[in-house]
Amino acid sequence: xxxxxxxxxxxxxxxxxxxxxxxxxxxxxxxxxxxxxxxxxxxxxxxxxxxxxxxxxxxxxxxxxxxxxxxxxxxxxxxxxxxxxxxxxxxxxxxxxxxxxxxxxxxxxxxxxxxxxxxxxxxxxxxxxxxxxxxxxxxxxxxxxxxxxxxxxxxxxxxxxxxxxxxxxxxxxxxxxxxxxxxxxxxxxxxxxxxxxxxxxxxxxxxxxxxxxxxxxxxxxxxxxxxxxxxxxxxxxxxxxxxxxxxxxxxxxxxxx
Amino acid sequence: xxxxxxxxxxxxxxxxxxxxxxxxxxxxxxxxxxxxxxxxxxxxxxxxxxxxxxxxxxxxxxxxxxxxxxxxxxxxxxxxxxxxxxxxxxxxxxxxxxxxxxxxxxxxxxxxxxxxxxxxxxxxxxxxxxxxxxxxxxxxxxxxxxxxxxxxxxxxxxxxxxxxxxxxxxxxxxxxxxxxxxxxxxxxxxxxxxxxxxxxxxxxxxxxxxxxxxxxxxxxxxxxxxxxxxxxxxxxxxxxxxxxxxxxxxxxxxxxxxxxxxxxxxxxxxxxxxxxxxxxxxxxxxxxxxxxxxxxxxxxxxxxxxxxxxxxxxxxxxxxxxxxxxxxxxxxxxxxxxxxxxxxxx
Numbered sequence: 001x002x003x004x005x006x007x008x009x010x011x012x013x014x015x016x017x018x019x020x021x022x023x024x025x026x027x028x029x030x031x032x033x034x035x036x037x038x039x040x041x042x043x044x045x046x047x048x049x050x051x052x053x054x055x056x057x058x059x060x061x062x063x064x065x066x067x068x069x070x071x072x073x074x075x076x077x078x079x080x081x082x083x084x085x086x087x088x089x090x091x092x093x094x095x096x097x098x099x100x101x102x103x104x105x106x107x108x109x110x111x112x113x114x115x116x117x118x119x120x121x122x123x124x125x126x127x128x129x130x131x132x133x134x135x136x137x138x139x140x141x142x143x144x145x146x147x148x149x150x151x152x153x154x155x156x157x158x159x160x161x162x163x164x165x166x167x168x169x170x171x172x173x174x175x176x177x178x179x180x181x182x183x184x185x186x187x188x189x190x191x192x193x194x195x196x197x198x199x200x201x202x203x204x205x206x207x208x209x210x211x212x213x214x215x216x217x218x219x220x221x222x223x224x225x226x227x228x229x230x231x232x233x234x235x236x237x238x239x240x241x242x243x244x245x246x247x248x249x250x251x252x253x254x255x256x257x
Numbered sequence: 258x259x260x261x262x263x264x265x266x267x268x269x270x271x272x273x274x275x276x277x278x279x280x281x282x283x284x285x286x287x288x289x290x291x292x293x294x295x296x297x298x299x300x301x302x303x304x305x306x307x308x309x310x311x312x313x314x315x316x317x318x319x320x321x322x323x324x325x326x327x328x329x330x331x332x333x334x335x336x337x338x339x340x341x342x343x344x345x346x347x348x349x350x351x352x353x354x355x356x357x358x359x360x361x362x363x364x365x366x367x368x369x370x371x372x373x374x375x376x377x378x379x380x381x382x383x384x385x386x387x388x389x390x391x392x393x394x395x396x397x398x399x400x401x402x403x404x405x406x407x408x409x410x411x412x413x414x415x416x417x418x419x420x421x422x423x424x425x426x427x428x429x430x431x432x433x434x435x436x437x438x439x440x441x442x443x444x445x446x447x448x449x450x451x452x453x454x455x456x457x458x459x460x461x462x463x464x465x466x467x468x469x470x471x472x473x474x475x476x477x478x479x480x481x482x483x484x485x486x487x488x489x490x491x492x493x494x495x496x497x498x499x500x501x502x503x504x505x506x507x508x509x510x511x512x513x514x515x516x517x518x519x520x521x522x523x524x525x526x527x528x529x530x531x532x533x534x535x536x537x538x539x540x541x542x543x544x545x546x547x548x549x550x551x552x553x554x555x556x557x558x559x560x561x562x563x564x565x566x567x568x569x570x571x572x573x574x575x576x577x578x579x580x581x582x583x584x585x586x587x588x589x590x591x592x593x594x595x596x597x598x599x600x601x602x603x
Binding site: 165166171175176 | 308309310329330331332335336337339341343344345346347356357360361404405408
């Protein structure tokens with residue numbers, strides 16, 4: 001009896017989480033003008049439409065570019081901060097750590113508005129680069145936290161051993177620290193990428209002519225519902241799932257090695 | 258390769274805590290030295306100073322006559338076997354052992370040959386393609402040893418290298434370490450808190466306590482004739498018998514001891530090893546005693562004795578098998594086996 005209830009609860013919980021996605025994907029195949037029941041038949045015409053849309057494809061490319069670029073930068077900066085704070089005794093280290101993770105606690109909207117004001121004052125025009133900067137601000141605390149946590153005692157003592165065996169600081173980082181951190185770096189990078197991939201507020205505030213995919217979708221939404229949007233959404237979802245799957249596979253292969 | 262090590266007046270503080278003070282020590286080239294002491298005695302701090310991981314606030318460190326006090330670990334003629342082994346988990350054993358030669362600029366082929374050679378030296382021939390996580394604790398320990406030896410250090414530093422191994426493996430590794438040291442001839446400095454390990458393995462034992470050297474010398478001498486009460490107590494079990502200066506010399510509750518009393522302390526502690534007490538006649542007669550408790554330990558019986566002359570005292574003796582609780586005996590000892598120290602003022 002309780003077992004049965006548990007299964008019902010599980011089904012309800014997953015249904016609640018996945019039903020909207022399922023509906024979105026299902027009606028992206030709608031052979032009709034509206035993505036609402038009844039399902040009128042299976043068609044790939046909306047996908048053809050989306051893939052043939054130059055603006056959407058440009059936005060998709062922009063999103064990928066911003067996601068990869070900002071994640072790489074966030075990982076690099078996060079690594080430097082984590083290495084400095086984990087390996088050296090610095091004055092005000094506790095304050096530095098707190099400031100580094102603070103953006104995580106502040107609303108993206110506030111951070112985005114702040115960036116917008118600063119950029120305006122500096123006379124920097126809005127572009128994909130400014131959106132990328134915004135994503136770095138959002139993702140840096142995450143990358144820092146993941147990498148800082150991974151630089152434990154085992155790693156510290158391996159670095160010490162490398163130094164003892166004659167390695168210079170550069171060689172220690174290149175041959176010991178970075179390879180040992182690879183799983184954490186991969187996790188930080190892929191997580192940043194998925195967050196950047198569907199980040200809307202920063203991108204909306206900090207882009208102008210070249211926009212990322214979520215911003216483009218938002219502008220499409222204003223012209224009303226269409227299975228076309230469902231098709232775009234399904235593609236975005238597919239990319240996110242693919243990134244997570246690749247990350248998981250990479251980490252698992254690492255763990256086995 | 259090998260070199261002598263000289264420490265002159267080495268001292269260090271961690272904040273308010275004085276970790277080391279006035280350490281002076283000469284280690285001859287090719288010696289196997291153990292730094293022995295309880296945790297917190299400063300032995301690991303001293304090893305860190307030898308390895309260059311810690312720069313002492315006072316004093317000088319010389320290796321092979323060269324002042325290396327301010328030389329970083331990478332440019333010292335030392336190599337360390339760390340307590341947690343600190344192997345590189347992402348590298349094969351060959352690359353782990355070949356890391357030092359690689360840093361010295363040796364080519365791939367040559368350093369792989371060196372690595373295989375060192376792995377063979379520690380009994381891991383042919384395992385160069387494996388990774389550290391495929392090995393047992395004892396094998397990892399050997400890899401750490403091979404990796405440190407691959408840089409041909411003048412001085413090899415070992416930080417509780419056998420601490421994580423089980424007792425049987427530890428005893429076996431002790432013999433191997435000793436044999437290996439004889440073969441390579443490098444000066445070994447080995448930190449441990451296990452006095453049996455220290456005695457079994459070392460040419461010289463350095464007993465440390467509270468940041469100071471209490472005694473140092475060959476294990477046999479330090480065991481039989483320790484220079485301090487602490488060293489006597491830390492190097493194995495000992496009976497402490499209170500004594501005082503009497504008109505005829507040393508007097509104890511167990512009778513006068515035919516021994517000239519050096520120094521001028523009025524109250525002293527007489528230390529006597531359990532194996533020095535025997536049943537029968539001897540130069541120092543401790544009077545009759547009764548066995549209170551006897552533990553059979555194979556080669557001998559560890560007996561707790563109540564001496565009749567001082568029933569509040571308890572003595573521990575190693576007696577031949579066969580002694581049972583309740584048995585009576587007459588205790589005697591050779592005064593040459595005694596160590597006498599001034600009583601510590603608390």
